[in-house]
Amino acid sequence: MLRSYELAYIADPDLDEEALNSLEETVKSWIEAAEGRTTNVERWGKRKLAYSILKRSEGYYFIFETEMPPQAGRAIERELVLSEQVLRFLITSRDQ
């Protein structure tokens, strides 16, 4: 069974376009590995952070709309925590 989730993350501002794209693909592959799928990716671009995270004062915002099984979150969270290119992430349910 799939549920709707929204996965948002802030990527390191020092990454170039190529690295951002490959990071996006990697995140997608994690979602697919957990038997989910990505329906839409929204890029906010570089934004100033309200407070600094890991000495960075800005970051690239990515918002994924996904559908994945409920137990997929844990594995993906683990990957995101370990990824050094990701400053912050948030997975929220989109079901109303």
Added chain:
Amino acid sequence: MATRSRGRGGPRRSFRRRPRTCQFCSDPSKIIDYKQTDVLKRLIKDTGKIRPRRDTGTCAKHQRALAKAIKRSRHMALMAFTTRRYR
């Protein structure tokens, strides 16, 4: 609460009437989402604190949703936890 005091020094706190209706109940098209900082910013004080229900007139149900959204928003560095001036 606003009408108490007297007794021990200090002036009587001025009474401010709160808005009677919850803005999210009266307008269902307004959705509470952590990404909409323009909506959330109006519901925090300039210190960064969440404004109480008695100030904003938000109903209990929406205040709960709001608190969660603001906290998520802070986590994603879209909103500040505190303002430097008040730190």
